[in-house]
Amino acid sequence: MNAKTLYDKLWDAHLVRQEPDGTALIYIDRHLIHEVTSPQAFEGLRLAGRKPWRTGSIVATADHNVPTDPSETEIRDPISREQVVTLDQNIRAFGALRYFPFHDPRQGIVHVIGPESGATLPGMTVVCGDSHTSTHGAFACLAHGIGTSEVEHVLATQCLIQKKAKNMRVRVDGSLPPGVYAKDVILAIIGRIGTAGGTGHAIEFAGEAIRSLSMEGRMTVCNMAIEAGARVGMVAVDDKTLDYFRDKPLAPKGELWEQAVDYWRTLVSDPEARFDREVVLDAATLKPQVTWGTSPEMVTDIEGRVPDPASFADPVKRDAAERALAYMGLEPGTPIGEIRVDQVFIGSCTNSRIEDLRAAAAVVRGRKKAPNVKRVLVVPGSGLVKKQAEEEGLHRIFIEAGFEWRDPGCSMCLAMNADRLEAGERCASTSNRNFEGRQGAGGRTHLVSPAMAAAAAIAGHFVDVRELLPASV
Amino acid sequence: MEKFIRLDALVAPLDRANVDTDAIIPKQFLKSIHRSGFGPYLFDAWRYLDRGEPGMDCSKRPKNPDFVLNQPRYQGAQILLVRENFGCGSSREHAPWALLDYGFRALIGPSFADIFYNNCFKNGLLPIVLPAEEVDRLFGECEAAPGYRLAIDLPSQSITTPEDRVISFEIDSFRKECLLNGWDDIGLTLRHADEIRRFEEAYRARHPYYFVEESAA
Structure with missing residues (x-):
């Protein structure tokens, strides 16, 4: 069998069909939804008389418009409020696996609550109408930021139309000096390759410095893959990845957990896998x-x-x-x-x-x-x-x-x-x-x-x- | 979606690199729950001298005379010349909605950000990628000749300049077909609904741990 990258494996596992020109349908496991990029998608569904394909894939929250001043218990701006209320109504009408509305104790930024609740799990395809969806790649997910038309498309079909991207690996060797964090790593990477450096590529972040990061740090790095032009950023599964999910509410338990772990451990690039492009940084030189x-x-x-x-x-x-x-x-x-x-x-x-x-x-x-x-x-x-x-x-x-x-x-x-x-x-x-x-x-x-x-x-x-x-x- | 077949139209040049979607349509306008009405706020912070808010009557706002789209010679432009990495940043589809609502039907540049590029096709807005030297030449020609127009022909994948120079461009066949026919992606995908269902069943059997579905909390 040919050696595969992590991206190749995730792609193959979700490939429903592929046209001769490479246009493919990719099955989506998790659809994260927030109030800003979803109203027009639900409206489109409604106008076409369509229903969500799989409401059990949907996890929603209100994050962009909500006030953060604890003394503001309501959203004062009427237009912001309408957007949040519209999300409430849409989730009520169409359903979801989980909804964390404004005021819910587990409400938060969609890319924080996804992993925190176990709604994001290794090996999943994750989409959200938000470019920072690449964050979830930290858990070896194939996570894409999508537009509102695609939000509607995933709601209606559970699939995303995609062409396969090229494989790129960014390796950060060595160990990070004190005072240098994940954020410095990704900013230095962007400084090196430019904001269009990863365009058309799925980036796998690898190397000792990436492995040494916590899951939170890996999320920071993958989060900004989009700022390097890449829609997808990823880190392979290791023990830290598995440990992170052990006690998460939506993670599988018991035998299902064991079965999942057997699969998740395969979510690494094969040693012989080829990348279309590789960039190497030395962590020790970073400031x-x-x-x-x-x-x-x-x-x-x-x-x-x-x-x-x-x-x-x-x-x-x-x-x-x-x-x-x-x-x-x-x-x-x-x-x-x-x-x-x-x-x-x-x-x-x-x-x-x-x-x-x-x-x-x-x-x-x-x-x-x-x-x-x-x-x-x-x-x-x-x-x-x-x-x-x-x-x-x-x-x-x-x-x-x-x-x-x-x-x-x-x-x-x-x-x-x-x-x-x-x-x-x-x-x-x-x-x-x-x-x-x-x-x-x-x-x-x-x-x-x-x-x-x-x-x-x-x-x-x-x-x-x-x-x-x-x-x- | 509106079809795109041919377009012979006035061209406007936006000469800056890395134009992000926050610049194309600033965040305060993202609060709308509709797809239309974004045109008056396109490039809001560059186009007007005051701070824009949703619902403002833009005809009464002070315009920035230095901004290219405010120059009389570019009024009515439907083709926008852009620089590298146009549409970077946020995935907001409000960016192509605003460009379309303003009147643009095509963009020509050396590169586009992935999510933005994809969003354009979902709305009948054609982003054309040409080599950087070619784009440079078009910028030069456009700025030198008031009333500069280009004729885009999607079936033959070509652009004709006023001097009858013909430039060909690449576009993938699926996206081209969708634009030519004005096809709705969802309708096309649902033709394969049985195949998706079969995939889903087999996938669920292989990965039951992704289907641990509890009732909504």
Whole structure:
């Protein structure tokens, strides 16, 4: 038998049919749904008189529009409220395996609650009308972000029309130095290959540094595969993967668990498998990363400086860098460590899990927010993450430092709710996109790890977190 | 879905790389539960000088005179020339909806982000990929000649310039057929409903642990 990559195996296991030109139907195991990209899909079903093929595949939550300020018990913006109410109505009308509505103690960001509830399991095909669905690839899932027409297509047919992507492997060898986290790894990868570097490819992240990451860290890496242009990012199954699911509510139990584990252990690329493209990074050389522009590929490390647009040979890139610096209000040559921040955001489907909050808290413990920082939002990814963080006392560390401890949601990653930047405000953010206006019209976003965001909140400007970390960490 | 066969139309050039879907249609407009009405807010932050909110009367808003789509010579354009990695970022299908609602029917660029590219075809918007040098040349020609038009012919997969230069392009056969006929994907897939059902049964027998279905909590 030919050697296969993990992607080949997942593809083959779900291939329903394939046309001569390669167009294929892929069976979908798990359909995650949120309020923003689903209303038009349900409306389409209704207009065509169709029903969902398999409601047992659907898990839904409201995350993008929900307020995270605990004092706001209702959604004030009437348009946001209508979207959330529409989701309630659609799930009631069409059904779902699980629904975690606004106010449910297990509600949260769709990409956090999927794995947390065991709705995401290794080897599944997972889709969601959200580009960060690649997150679930951390569990050796074939997870695609899809558009609303595809949401409707999966609802009606349980299949996705796809052409097979090319295989790409990004290997991160060696071990990560202290103060360098999963977020730094993926930002460095994007800096290396560019935001279109993975276009048309399914990326498998491999190598010692990836294996050494927790499941949370692997989710952070796969989450931003889309920022490298790849719709799919994956990590092979190992013992950490299996341990993660042992006690999850929707994971199989007893004999079914044993049977599943036998299969899941096969979800690794064969040693002889060939990749169309391979990129190798050395973990030992990585430093804490900070983006300086309006695309995630515009990134350097904390020891770096804002580049001079004239240094780019490609005129399209030079033009983009000029626009980015104008938008960001930055001068070429400025040391990254001299950039002051107005707000700090710790949250999003990239970095809102318990490990992220622990990493931030380790930096913050016993320290205070800098006076020039107007606001620091800490937004846990789900109700369960929030509960665990409170059990560990992390919330007290944040509150004592002058940070705001919020309820779960997408929050200021994309500012669809009330959490946003004002024009000209600069933010150290643990989210995934530094696009113009992403965190609020005119807002300026610098992407960093949770530890780096926490350090910026304390110092008032970007600072090398390696200098702030307690020796024991 | 509206068919796409031929289009002879005015061209507008959007000369920046990595245009993301947040720029194409900002997040505040994603709160709509409908598919239409996004055109007035296309490229909202670049097109207007004020901050856009859903429901605003855009005819009264101050326009940014420097933005390409606000220049009189590009009014009525149905073809948009773009740079690399157009449509990157969020999977929001509101991006192709906004482009279509504004009046665009085709995009020509050196590369598109995967999810966006796919979303275009679901809505009858044709994204054409050409080599970067060819796109560069079209940008030059378009900017030099007010009233610059291109004629796109999908059946022959060709674009004809005003000087009768013919440029051919690639497109996969399934997507081409769907566009030419205005076919609805779901209807096409459901022709294979029996095959899907057979697959599902066999799959369920092989992987029963993916079907641990409990009643909704």
